[in-house]
Amino acid sequence: MRFMIVVKATKDSEAGVMPHEKILGEMAKYHEELQKAGVLLDASGLQATSKGWRIKYSGQKRTVVDGPFTEAKELIAGYTIIQVKSKEEAMEWARRFPNPSLDGKEGEIEVRQLFELDDFGPSEAVERFRKMDVG
Amino acid sequence: MTVSDAHRAIEAVWRIESAKVIAGLTRLTGDVGTAEDLAQDALVAALERWPESGVPDNPGAWLMATAKHRGIDALRRGKLLERKHVELGHELEAHQESPEGELAAALDDHVGDDLLSLMFTACHPVLSTEARTALTLRLLGGLTTDEIARAFLVPKATIAQRIVRAKRTLAAARVPFEVPRGADLAARLSSVLEVIYLVFNEGYAATAGDDWMRPGLCEDALRLGRILAGLVPDEPEVHGLVALMEIQSSRSRARKGPSGEMVLLLDQDRGRWDQLLIRRGLAALQRAEDRGGAFGPYALQAAIAACHARARRGEDTDWKRIAALYDALAELAPSPVVELNRAVAVAMAFGPAAGLEIVDSLATEPALGAYHLLPSVRGDLLAKLGRHGEARAEFERAASLTRNEPERRLLQKRAAASAERG
Numbered sequence: 001m002r003f004m005i006v007v008k009a010t011k012d013s014e015a016g017v018m019p020h021e022k023i024l025g026e027m028a029k030y031h032e033e034l035q036k037a038g039v040l041l042d043a044s045g046l047q048a049t050s051k052g053w054r055i056k057y058s059g060q061k062r063t064v065v066d067g068p069f070t071e072a073k074e075l076i077a078g079y080t081i082i083q084v085k086s087k088e089e090a091m092e093w094a095r096r097f098p099n100p101s102l103d104g105k106e107g108e109i110e111v112r113q114l115f116e117l118d119d120f121g122p123s124e125a126v127e128r129f130r131k132m133d134v135g
Numbered sequence: 136m137t138v139s140d141a142h143r144a145i146e147a148v149w150r151i152e153s154a155k156v157i158a159g160l161t162r163l164t165g166d167v168g169t170a171e172d173l174a175q176d177a178l179v180a181a182l183e184r185w186p187e188s189g190v191p192d193n194p195g196a197w198l199m200a201t202a203k204h205r206g207i208d209a210l211r212r213g214k215l216l217e218r219k220h221v222e223l224g225h226e227l228e229a230h231q232e233s234p235e236g237e238l239a240a241a242l243d244d245h246v247g248d249d250l251l252s253l254m255f256t257a258c259h260p261v262l263s264t265e266a267r268t269a270l271t272l273r274l275l276g277g278l279t280t281d282e283i284a285r286a287f288l289v290p291k292a293t294i295a296q297r298i299v300r301a302k303r304t305l306a307a308a309r310v311p312f313e314v315p316r317g318a319d320l321a322a323r324l325s326s327v328l329e330v331i332y333l334v335f336n337e338g339y340a341a342t343a344g345d346d347w348m349r350p351g352l353c354e355d356a357l358r359l360g361r362i363l364a365g366l367v368p369d370e371p372e373v374h375g376l377v378a379l380m381e382i383q384s385s386r387s388r389a390r391k392g393p394s395g396e397m398v399l400l401l402d403q404d405r406g407r408w409d410q411l412l413i414r415r416g417l418a419a420l421q422r423a424e425d426r427g428g429a430f431g432p433y434a435l436q437a438a439i440a441a442c443h444a445r446a447r448r449g450e451d452t453d454w455k456r457i458a459a460l461y462d463a464l465a466e467l468a469p470s471p472v473v474e475l476n477r478a479v480a481v482a483m484a485f486g487p488a489a490g491l492e493i494v495d496s497l498a499t500e501p502a503l504g505a506y507h508l509l510p511s512v513r514g515d516l517l518a519k520l521g522r523h524g525e526a527r528a529e530f531e532r533a534a535s536l537t538r539n540e541p542e543r544r545l546l547q548k549r550a551a552a553s554a555e556r557g
Contacts, residue, residue: 037358037362038365092147092194
């Protein structure tokens, strides 16, 4: 089973502060541990929302809203995908995740299990997703 | 936290830490059997204590420290002395004073070498292939004897016995706990790769039983391969093997039909292939090639798998390239099974008659006498040439040879189809 460890954004990450050597080192060490244990599938950091945008829907109407967005805790700044045998193993790895905040103070991560397309049961729409290489 | 929650949490920690702990203890005691006993003692202690105290911040170091204390206790009672481990006892004593943090650091310094040494020890040529496989899954995969027995469909007692004997053989042969160097390294590494691929194949194409696949075993093998790639990143064949396993795993969902029957490669819904694993596999293959390993046996097989992975539709498959890769593989590592696969590729690239010619040259091959894929491939080529009567006989023969139930049903279906057309 696969889990995504989501790193929540902070004021610093939103301000475009680049991660300094210490936190990069900690993150590198942690991800090396994941790799050495054979559980790391994918990982990436995300740039600040000032470089992104949102699209809001209201019925058929779409409105583009440019970043930055303010509610840092609701935003994400990176993710790591791991493949493990149990939820407990995912928990144990998540517990070891270094504090992702750039100032070493308040930070937050969130862990979510990935859906496999097989979890949805047979449906025509799911078949079409499969053909798109997602899932 | 309930007791059973705590036990599941401890199992997870064990899965992550056990190989490192056993490896570190083997370095200290010089004996895999002793190391595993001590590690098991530490696990029992954790099961007793952690439900109340919670999982410690550095569970690996805790398990290691506890195991060492048990080792020293055993030493004092003279148990280890009988095993002539006096000098190692001194080393255990010397480490005793080290607080958990320092111990963790000391452990980290050695951990890569220790894990690698443990892999080489578990896959030592002095052991039979079966023993290597069981020991590797147990010591490095963190599987219980029961899990290994279920994976290989043999009685638990057989696996337990196999592991006990393997440990004894290693001790009797005084196999040093080390990473082999020089010319030795290549041969020993290929033994490790062979064991990992054997575990993978047992999961990917179960040789017996009702299940066509046992994906858990594939995951275990893939995990071991990825670990090994991290430990010896400069060895091209390790990346070749990882690439091969990643790409083959990418198809596992598509290989199984709705009622558990197997679906052949060209009939698979390619939309169900796992693109993340394909990307990882192609990247690993690139690493193998960058290190000058494009023509290693695993890298060649991975390159063949990659040809399939890159083809968006079955009819887009570059069969000429696959046939050429099989030519290279047959030259490098000639075997009747490779030859049979080459025949399939040649048939796809240059027509069934060209493939049949190769298959027919294998007819007297004793190694393939009971191999169901020989008549199965021959039947397929005959059917394509419109020789349905002969095809039917081959499919029936193949069905009588396989030990895998879903595969037998598929072959019987094909025999019946040939009978209708013949």
